[in-house]
Amino acid sequence: MQNFFPAQYSTLSAAALKNYLIKTYQLEQSTTCRLLIRNVSDTYILENLNQKYIFKIYRDAHRKRNEIEGEVELLNILNANGNSVAYPIRDIEGKQIQQFNAIEGLRNGVLFSFARGKVILDLADRHLIQLGHDMAKLHQSASSIKLTHPRPIFNFETTLFEPLKDLEPHFAEMKEEYAYLRNIAEKVVQKFEEFNTSAFGYGYCHYDFFPKNFHFDEHGKITFFDFDFAGEGYLINDLMSFLNHYFFHQQSNSxxxxxxxxxxxxxxxxxxxVNPLTDDELQAIPYLGITFHIFFLKFFYDHYDDWSNIFLTPRYTRHRVALIKKWEEMYCNF
Known part of the structure; x- marks a missing residue:
């Protein structure tokens, strides 16, 4: 038996995956497979004359199998409830998760239905109205269930205090920026003491509701996808992440x-x-934006090596802190 030197992050062969998936899912022999994105998880697109699919390979360092099972369980329920999502496909044995013995160890993969249509960054009123209705219906489904498998939980501990503790070494030479983050985190917690959070909608939120994660087809139908970060928390987290789309759109003068x-x-x-909000929920949306930015700063830090996100430099970090300050100026009133 040949011994391989351990790898940190391998890329599975698209040609080998094509043969495996054609056999395992009994796809048409003419099906092609190519790597679409090499990222936190690797995404491949499979297509033939009649169908398209997305196959996603997860990294164990990012998502353990039981969390992937939670994502699959959530999407199965949403799909069964009539929500338009890219859903997991079953193979000929009924399985929805494939496992591969890669160089770095076991990696899990899921074949998803293809979200028809395209990304629209500059959304017209008709798109925004459809999006509002469909997101609200998604939340109605996601707030009425409790999964048997774990998913991340978004609260102040996981989005503010744990990230700031883990990030402290990264800010060793950026004391002023780190002090600002600690200070504004405390302000967010204090601000939430003014709200009646017991009346907030709670359930499974997508937590990455940017236009890149939903497609509009030619008839205006929306399909949501990429539930990789989906976890438990206030449902208004999704409205906050969509507000971030407009924040970044303004920063790029778009x-x-x-x-x-x-x-x-x-x-x-x-x-x-479709899904009315309390006045407190409406007021709370911008303050969750602070938690979102700090959470993802930790995510970039945690996955620096495997994601090869070479942009996580002191300059980039200072830029992200500056963005948080701009967010505070635009949306928050401490």
Missing amino acids: ISREQAEKDFVTFLTAYQQ
Whole structure:
């Protein structure tokens, strides 16, 4: 038996995966397979004349099998409830998770239905209204279930205090920036003491509701996908992450502040036609943006080696802290 030197992060062969998946799922022999994205998880696209699929390979360092089982369970329920999501496909034996003995160890993969349509970054009113309605319906499903498998939990411990503790070594030469993050984290917690959070909608949120994660087809139908970060928390986390789309859009001068505010109100109004929010929930949305930015700063730090995110330099980190300050100026009132 040949011994291989251990690898930290391998890329599975698209040609080998094609043969494996054609056999395991009894796909058409003409099906092609190519690597689409090499990232936190690797994404392949499979297609033939009649069908398209997405196959995602997870990294064990990012998602353990029981968490993947939680994602699959969630998507099965959402799909059964009539929510338009890219759902896991069963193989000829009924399994929805494949396992591969890669160089670095076991890796798990899931074949998903393809989300028809395309990403639309500059959303018109009709898109925003449809998005508001469909996200609200998704939340109605996601708030009425309790999965048997674990998913991440989004609370102040996991999005503020644990990240700041883990990030402290990274900020060794950026004392001022680190002090700012510690201070604003405390302000967020104090602000939430003003809200009646017991009345907040709670359930499984997507936590990455940017336009890159849903497609519109030619008839305006939306399909949601990439539930990799989905976990338990306040449902308004998803509205907050969508607000981040407009925040970044403004930072790149792709939209005016006036238009961004108008568009978000259009979306928010449509959402509440299906799933009304309390006044406190509406006021709380911007403050969760602070937790979102700190959470992902830790995520970049934790997965620096495997993701090869060479952008995590002191310069980049200072830029991210500066963005948090801009977010505070635009949306928060401490």
